[in-house]
Amino acid sequence: MFVRSVHYHDWRNLAEASADFSPGINVLWGMNAQGKSNILEGIYFFARGRSFRGARERELVRFGSDFARADLAFRRDTFSEDTALDAVLPLSGKKRLAKNGAPLSSIAEMLGLFRAVLFTPQNLSIVTGGPLERRAFLDIALSQISGDYLACLRRYVRLLAERNALLRRAADGVEVSEEEWTVYAEGMAEYGARIAGYRREYVSLLASAVERYFAGMTGGREIPGLLYRSHALPDGFVLPDLLTNPSSKADSGPLYQKLTENREREIAAGSTLWGVHKDDVILTLNDADARTYASQGQQRSLVLSMKLGEADIAKRIGGEYPVILLDDVFSELDEERRRYILDSLSGDGGEEGSVRQIIVTSCEPDVIPGARAERVTFRHVTNGEVSEN
Numbered sequence: 066m067f068v069r070s071v072h073y074h075d076w077r078n079l080a081e082a083s084a085d086f087s088p089g090i091n092v093l094w095g096m097n098a099q100g101k102s103n104i105l106e107g108i109y110f111f112a113r114g115r116s117f118r119g120a121r122e123r124e125l126v127r128f129g130s131d132f133a134r135a136d137l138a139f140r141r142d143t144f145s146e147d148t149a150l151d152a153v154l155p156l157s158g159k160k161r162l163a164k165n166g167a168p169l170s171s172i173a174e175m176l177g178l179f180r181a182v183l184f185t186p187q188n189l190s191i192v193t194g195g196p197l198e199r200r201a202f203l204d205i206a207l208s209q210i211s212g213d214y215l216a217c218l219r220r221y222v223r224l225l226a227e228r229n230a231l232l233r234r235a236a237d238g239v240e241v242s243e244e245e246w247t248v249y250a251e252g253m254a255e256y257g258a259r260i261a262g263y264r265r266e267y268v269s270l271l272a273s274a275v276e277r278y279f280a281g282m283t284g285g286r287e288i289p290g291l292l293y294r295s296h297a298l299p300d301g302f303v304l305p306d307l308l309t310n311p312s313s314k315a316d317s318g319p320l321y322q323k324l325t326e327n328r329e330r331e332i333a334a335g336s337t338l339w340g341v342h343k344d345d346v347i348l349t350l351n352d353a354d355a356r357t358y359a360s361q362g363q364q365r366s367l368v369l370s371m372k373l374g375e376a377d378i379a380k381r382i383g384g385e386y387p388v389i390l391l392d393d394v395f396s397e398l399d400e401e402r403r404r405y406i407l408d409s410l411s412g413d414g415g416e417e418g419s420v421r422q423i424i425v426t427s428c429e430p431d432v433i434p435g436a437r438a439e440r441v442t443f444r445h446v447t448n449g450e451v452s453e454n
């Protein structure tokens with residue numbers, strides 16, 4: 066799919082701004098603080114239903130105005146007409162969303178219509194941060210391509226919160242029946258095993274994609290490694306590939322055992338100590354831990370390749386490429402890496418009828434090395450306005 070156009074009214078510093086885009090590579094360029102990231106934030110809003118900066122909705126309203134509005138028109142691969150999504154965010158009162166002019170009753174109704182993968186410099190925390198950041202990456206990516214994953218995750222998270230409350234009550238001396246513990250252990254083991262199965266397959270698909278991007282970017286000098294490490298499952302424990310085979314059954318035995326044999330310790334700790342809520346993805350470059358040893362450019366390359374891999378997997382599972390939004394991605398990447406990334410993205414993805422679009426922000430117009438620039442759409446952003454070239 067690809068974005069045809071956006072229009073903003075009082076969205077952050079974009080008082081009244083319109084931009085149209087083409088399939089392929091689009092560069093939004095301009096000096097600092099002109100509105101480039103605000104434009105991406107607006108586009109991504111329609112994919113996730115909220116700001117990628119974690120901003121509250123009222124922060125999106127331009128200073129002095131009482132509502133912000135964004136309109137997006139995008140084209141799906143198999144449709145010959147645009148789909149229009151609109152969002153009106155008032156300072157007070159409820160937000161209003163619409164599809165092709167007809168009101169949508171909730172964010173849930175909007176999610177899944179427009180798909181995008183976003184890279185921002187904050188995403189570097191996927192490498193530099195703790196396990197929570199990596200699980201969040203997996204959860205967001207998987208939730209977008211598997212309704213079953215999202216359902217399992219929601220149930221697991223609810224059971225986990227309830228069980229933690231139960232553990233604290235037990236610590237206060239409240240009697241909890243064996244049946245009640247069993248209900249939680251069974252539920253969390255069942256959903257947990259499915260979650261681990263999905264995540265493990267996802268990480269192995271992602272690992273191949275990341276390897277490919279790194280081979281191209283570094284000519285084979287840097288070999289990345291991605292491994293899903295399940296906190297509660299024995300090494301080598303086999304889980305089914307649920308992404309490609311959602312009807313498979315995952316063996317919940319080992320998780321169930323962990324949730325029963327450690328209960329006394331968990332009561333003392335007041336929280337569930339074993340389970341997929343503690344899992345992690347181990348990231349390495351040339352076998353060294355990326356968090357500790359990778360350079361800034363290497364960390365950026367790793368996160369960027371994970372995001373591009375995320376788009377490739379979304380295409381493979383969902384049939385259509387999501388729009389790729391890259392905010393300030395090229396600082397710290399050397400020319401060899403830039404060139405490879407742009408070359409590999411500027412093709413049509415090698416599959417007929419599958420449109421790929423990249424929208425990238427930059428302070429300089431000349432991010433695109435050499436002749437490629439002819440096939441790139443440039444939009445200049447100054448003081449909240451967008452102009453051609």
Ligand SMILES: Nc1ncnc2c1ncn2[C@@H]1O[C@H](COP(=O)(O)OP(=O)(O)OP(=O)(O)O)[C@@H](O)[C@H]1O
Nearest residue numbers: 077078097098099100101102103124125126127128
């Ligand atoms: N609610 C708001 N009302 C008005 N202006 C705002 C609001 N929120 C943010 N801004 C302003 O929008 C301007 C542009 O921000 P943006 O993050 O889009 O810049 P940018 O072009 O991406 O710059 P950089 O190259 O530094 O990343 C900033 O000056 C910021 O102060």
Ligand SMILES: [Mg+2]
Nearest residue numbers: 101102393426
């Ligand atoms: Mg910016």
